[in-house]
Amino acid sequence: MSGKRTNPSQTARFAQERLFLRFTLRQRWEHAILLLSGLVLLLTGLPQKYREFSLSQDLLSTPDRVNLIRQIHHIAAIILALEVVYHIVRIIVLLVRRKLPGDLLPTWQDVRDAGQMLRYLLFLRKDKPKFGRYNFEQKVTYWFVFFSIAIMGISGFIIWFPVQFTQFLPGGVVPASKLAHSTESMVLAIFIIIWHVYHVHIERMNLSMFTGRVSEDEMREFHAKEYDRLVAGETSSSAQTGEEK
Amino acid sequence: MTTRYLRQQKFWLIVAGAFVLLFSLSFVSPVTAHPPAQETEKYCLSCHGDKTLSMTLPSGEVLSLYVAQDDINHSAHSSVGIECEACHNNISEYPHPAIKYQNKRELSLAYYQTCEKCHSTNYEKSKDSMHAKSAEAGNLNAPVCTDCHGAHDVQSPNQPRSLISETCAKCHAEIVETYKQSVHGAALMKDENTDVPVCTTCHGVHNIQDPRTNQFRVAEPELCAGCHADPKLMGKYGLSADVYSIYKRSWHGVDVSVYKAKWPTIWHDSAVCADCHGVHDIRSTDDAASKVNPANLLSTCQKCHPSAGPNWTGAWTGHNQISLERTPFLYYVEQFYSSFAPFVLWACIIYVILQIIRATVDRVRRNVQ
Secondary structure, three states: OOOOOOHHHHHOOHHHHOOEEEHHHHHHHHHHHHHHHHHHHHHHHHHHHHHOHHHHHHHHHHHHHHHHHHHHHHHOOOOOHHHHHHHHHHHHHHHHHHOOOOOOOOOOHHHHHOOOHHHOOOOOOOOOOOOOOOHHHHHHHHHHHHHHHHHHHHHHHHHOHHHOOOOOOOHHHHHHHHHHHHHHHHHHHHHHHHHHHHHHHOOOOHHHHHOOOEHHHHHHHHHHEEEEEEEHHHHHHOOHHHOOO | HHHHHHHHHHHHHHHHHHHHHHHHOOOOOOHHOOOOOOOOHHHHHHHOOOOOOEEOOOOEEEEEOOOOOHHHOOOHHHHHHOOOOHOOOOOOOOOOOOOOOOOOHHHHHEEEEEEHHHHHHHHHHHOOOOHHHHOOOOOOOOOHHHHHOOOOOOOOOOOHHHHHHHHHHHHOOOHHHHHHHHHHHOOOOOOOOOOOOOOHHHHHHOOOOOOOOOOHHHHHHHHHHHHHHOOHHHHOOOOOOHHHHHHHHHHHHHHHHHHHOOOOOOOOOOOHHHHHHOOOOOOOOOOOOOOHHHHHHHHHHHHHOOOOHHHHHHHHOOOOOOOOOOOHHHHHHHHHHHHHHHHHHHHHHHHHHHHHHHHHHHHHHHHHH
């Protein structure tokens, strides 16, 4: 959600193709940590959830292996938790400095966009709606992952330290957390695999989260409003090094 | 003419008589036709029926040689014609060969081996038992066939059913006493209940295994499930037959099933039935003395979770299906995900399929133009 944007013209590599900075290095690192820790959590969580599967049993071939895989899961959980803390602290810092861009906040425009997109997909409309910096699909992705991590994080720590948590919480939260942790993980995995992977790898190969940049064509096609805004800003003040909003 | 008529009549009389005789034979069963030869029994008891008959063994023990007619009459063997010499096969004449045993126990240990002649299956099984291992280790008092079944008075071992427990009590008196106080034992002692387990139900009959091993522990839930997962049997007593299937999905149960499948010989910490409910002292949950009575549950949990606080027992779903009354948190989480999970799945699938269709159509249209 943080975002300093350097002058797009400075990032251009080729005269014929301008590149726009989409994600800062800081954001790309955050995504990389999220991706890696999440993957480790999924891969070490699955054999624990589906222990009766023969593949899980091959992996968990000795009691020591079970402990090892739990430890890896816990270490990855701590790394992800630290990343979440960093992310939230960063939001607060930007908020205090009044530099937090609001691009990711859901608006009524997103609901209208979603309606128009649905009409387009059902052949009731000729063109895709024009999107801003983050379209409603990307906002859904961010907030879905955000709340999933909140659920999994809280429930995960409860089932990691059940005795400590039940000192002040009712005991019923422990089996409830176990069910929530286990089910939410599958819901999130399904969401990422179908929704996110389709949008960034199949619909188009969008590696901006790793390179940080998108081409002018992509800006025009997928973030037309943002493109118009940037180009309009350039013409009005040609030397803008724009802090966002 | 008359003589010829008379001779003919005589002939038919003989034929009819022979026929009646043959026909009557078919009413007589072979058993009554050949009553058991009890001669040796009578013959032996002519001396061994004397109550004062005894001898002193080299150990100084006095061995009574008296055999009560009453014991013989009630034994399972005598009634089917199995006589003294079937077991005392080293004695075939009088005077008998000299007794070479030093003491009474030595004599018992020598004689029980003749059981194998007829009961070879159970005899072989018992050789694999905890008792046989104890004997191998040098315990002369480890039970042999006759210690449980008796010798001259050998009878059906489960008539009445409580006799089984009484038999074990000869050595394991304290455990049987505890068992009699349990919900199972009390029902057995009250009216010879045929549904409750007796010692042999759980421990086996002839090949009784050591119940203290890790293998026994890890297989123990299945042992209880033998009855407690049977809806018909549990319905009779108003008990839930879901306890085992719910346990198997629990934290404890999953762990135990993995250990059972993969590492049955390795100790595991996850609770099996007996860890919470007790072993020989299992009581009804409503019983104030039950380890799992709500009043005692926390201290039972604390055996493994020592720092657990009073809220902890709420974490236990108590072998019950998820319900609003008993497990409200679990109930709401399940309610939420039972609609949320399929909604996310189908929303993602439908949206992405619509996008794929639209994108393909657009591409084809572009190519056509």
